[in-house]
Amino acid sequence: MAAIETTSAAKPEAAARPNWLKRDLLGLAVILAVAAIGYFLFPNNLALLTRILGVALLVLSIDLVTGFCGVATLGHAALFGAGAYASGIAAVHFGITDPLLMVVVGAIGGAVAGIVSGAVILRGHGLAQLVLSIAVVHLFHEAANKASVYTGGSDGLSGISPDPIFGIFAFDLWGRTAYGFAVALVVIAFIVLRLITRSPFGMLCRGIKEDPIRIRAMGASVQGTLLKMYVISGAVAGTGGALNAISTQVVGLDSLSFTLSAEALVMLVLGGTGSLYGALIGTVSFMWFEDFVSAANPFHWLTIVGALLIAVVLFAPRGLYGTALTLADRFRGNGK
Amino acid sequence: MSPVFQVQNLNKAFGGLAVTQDVSITMNPGDRVALIGPNGAGKTTFVNLVTGHLDPDSGKVLLGGNDVTSLGPTPRVRQGLVRSFQVTRLFPDMTPEEHLALAVMQRTGRTGAIFGHYQAKADVMAEVAELLRTLGLDHIATRKVAEIAYGQQRLLEIALALALKPKVLLLDEPAAGVPQSDTPRIEAALAGLPSDLAVLMIEHDMDLVFRFARRVIVLAAGAIIFDGSPQDVTRDARVREAYLGSYANDRSAA
Ligand SMILES: Nc1ncnc2c1ncn2[C@@H]1O[C@H](COP(=O)(O)OP(=O)(O)OP(=O)(O)O)[C@@H](O)[C@H]1O
Ligand SMILES: [Mg+2]
Numbered sequence: 194m195a196a197i198e199t200t201s202a203a204k205p206e207a208a209a210r211p212n213w214l215k216r217d218l219l220g221l222a223v224i225l226a227v228a229a230i231g232y233f234l235f236p237n238n239l240a241l242l243t244r245i246l247g248v249a250l251l252v253l254s255i256d257l258v259t260g261f262c263g264v265a266t267l268g269h270a271a272l273f274g275a276g277a278y279a280s281g282i283a284a285v286h287f288g289i290t291d292p293l294l295m296v297v298v299g300a301i302g303g304a305v306a307g308i309v310s311g312a313v314i315l316r317g318h319g320l321a322q323l324v325l326s327i328a329v330v331h332l333f334h335e336a337a338n339k340a341s342v343y344t345g346g347s348d349g350l351s352g353i354s355p356d357p358i359f360g361i362f363a364f365d366l367w368g369r370t371a372y373g374f375a376v377a378l379v380v381i382a383f384i385v386l387r388l389i390t391r392s393p394f395g396m397l398c399r400g401i402k403e404d405p406i407r408i409r410a411m412g413a414s415v416q417g418t419l420l421k422m423y424v425i426s427g428a429v430a431g432t433g434g435a436l437n438a439i440s441t442q443v444v445g446l447d448s449l450s451f452t453l454s455a456e457a458l459v460m461l462v463l464g465g466t467g468s469l470y471g472a473l474i475g476t477v478s479f480m481w482f483e484d485f486v487s488a489a490n491p492f493h494w495l496t497i498v499g500a501l502l503i504a505v506v507l508f509a510p511r512g513l514y515g516t517a518l519t520l521a522d523r524f525r526g527n528g529k
Numbered sequence: 530m531s532p533v534f535q536v537q538n539l540n541k542a543f544g545g546l547a548v549t550q551d552v553s554i555t556m557n558p559g560d561r562v563a564l565i566g567p568n569g570a571g572k573t574t575f576v577n578l579v580t581g582h583l584d585p586d587s588g589k590v591l592l593g594g595n596d597v598t599s600l601g602p603t604p605r606v607r608q609g610l611v612r613s614f615q616v617t618r619l620f621p622d623m624t625p626e627e628h629l630a631l632a633v634m635q636r637t638g639r640t641g642a643i644f645g646h647y648q649a650k651a652d653v654m655a656e657v658a659e660l661l662r663t664l665g666l667d668h669i670a671t672r673k674v675a676e677i678a679y680g681q682q683r684l685l686e687i688a689l690a691l692a693l694k695p696k697v698l699l700l701d702e703p704a705a706g707v708p709q710s711d712t713p714r715i716e717a718a719l720a721g722l723p724s725d726l727a728v729l730m731i732e733h734d735m736d737l738v739f740r741f742a743r744r745v746i747v748l749a750a751g752a753i754i755f756d757g758s759p760q761d762v763t764r765d766a767r768v769r770e771a772y773l774g775s776y777a778n779d780r781s782a783a
Pocket of ligand 2: 572573574615701
């Protein structure tokens with residue numbers, strides 16, 4: 194018994210706490226630096242950069258349900274498109290043209306779509322879940338197509354003209370305001386999601402991904418928790434959709450498509466799941482690479498993108514960010 | 530004293546194999562029961578049935594007089610019925626500290642919070658530290674579970690059940706896989722439990738059983754063949770025949 198008493202006097206590891214805070218602040222600084230570099234390096238391409246940031250919000254929202262909760266989905270563009278249409282319809286049909294209000298409307302639209310699609314998708318598991326998610330995005334797509342009075346159908350919803358932000362910063366032809374707005378939204382979303390994933394609720398989600406039976410044995414509701422995450426995820430995706438509607442001033446059916454859902458999932462896998470950083474890295478590299486290769490080689494770009502993806506999945510299965518972390522760890526381990 | 534936990538005529542068959550046959554058990558607050566039986570007797574299945582992880586073919590489970598037979602595992606835990614797993618079920622990527630903090634916050638209704646950090650909650654951290662100390666896990670509190678020894682994972686499995694402050698605690702072979710040198714920790718943790726808690730422990734280590742239990746239930750081929758005092762269990766002819774065999778003989782000879 195004496196042995197038990199002595200070992201229990203061990204020290205608490207106080208160093209564990211400031212560590213993640215420091216790392217998150219560093220991450221934030223890197224995001225802002227990259228955003229600034231993008232602005233100065235590609236002043237004529239701000240529209241593309243803004244589009245990348247909108248999709249980044251979609252990919253972040255997929256990371257919430259797939260990376261943190263283990264839910265497989267190929268239908269997440271339903272939430273993105275719902276946000277885009279909600280804010281677009283609010284602007285065109287209801288005169289809500291304040292960009293901040295449009296974002297709020299988009300987030301709510303995405304959250305509502307999150308409840309609806311979550312309620313359907315979470316009934317299945319594994320392959321059934323995947324099939325349900327595909328069915329959901331097709332239904333959303335079809336609904337938007339049929340409700341052409343509001344959505345413009347296959348012609349798309351045009352005529353969105355957002356007011357200046359705070360009544361001061363008007364959306365300009367070069368897309369500078371839109372880009373600044375997009376960076377601000379992504380940074381805010383990133384900070385909020387960082388907090389959420391570290392919260393008690395975030396821990397519960399990680400637990401569900403690793404062992405739902407254990408979570409039930411702790412007295413927590415698996416379905417309720419996942420649905421809540423779907424709503425949060427929907428709000429993030431909806432924000433991305435609203436950003437897209439505001440910056441391009443049109444909403445098309447492609448924002449609600451299976452193709453976008455699948456591509457966004459590919460971006461997440463490319464970057465690495467479950468870290469939020471991976472989602473950002475995956476989106477930026479995929480969309481930048483796609484743009485670059487399609488311009489450089491218009492005939493074979495799809496082949497090249499496909500080959501790159503196969504290479505990443507085979508040689509870096511944890512994604513770009515996960516692999517970079519592993520390499521950094523190994524490097525540090527050798528350095529000691 | 531009214532019973533906290535009643536199982537009435539529980540039956541379960543897998544295919545043609547009857548794994549639980551007309552099992553009835555009543556437990557009162559403060560009971561210390563050992564459930565023993567040979568491998569494959571249906572002990573784990575019994576725990577799965579009463580906790581809602583498996584549906585019985587027939588029979589009833591009551592908690593504090595309420596029929597919970599139709600409820601899933603989650604509401605049963607919330608009513609105070611907590612189990613541990615024979616084969617450890619933990620989150621490989623989380624630390625012991627995170628496991629216990631999550632359990633404490635779940636018990637106190639705080640896992641819905643989307644902001645805040647468990648390390649900022651003083652009461653949670655104090656309770657976690659206490660549990661870690663009791664089971665001798667404080668020196669690995671911030672290590673990932675995937676990186677700690679299996680014996681330590683077994684101790685965490687028990688700590689996790691205790692963190693939920695149950696009214697009825699079902700422990701499925703808590704000492705299996707724990708090094709001999711660490712079993713005193715389990716016994717100390719059990720000895721420190723509230724006296725009004727009802728505990729049912731499944732265990733193959735008969736020394737532990739005899740030190741812990743004031744009542745022993747023997748399950749063989751899914752049916753209860755003995756329910757009585759530890760003194761009587763070794764003398765029971767059916768038990769000897771079904772299970773204890775040489776061990777009972779050794780013990781009565783000693
Ligand atoms: N899900 C299942 N499907 C089919 N058969 C099962 C299932 N679970 C358990 N069994 C069978 O039921 C019987 C009882 O198993 P159980 O795990 O309850 O035994 P046990 O008493 O806990 O044994 P041990 O001491 O080895 O842990 C065994 O024959 C087992 O093979
Ligand atoms: Mg068993």
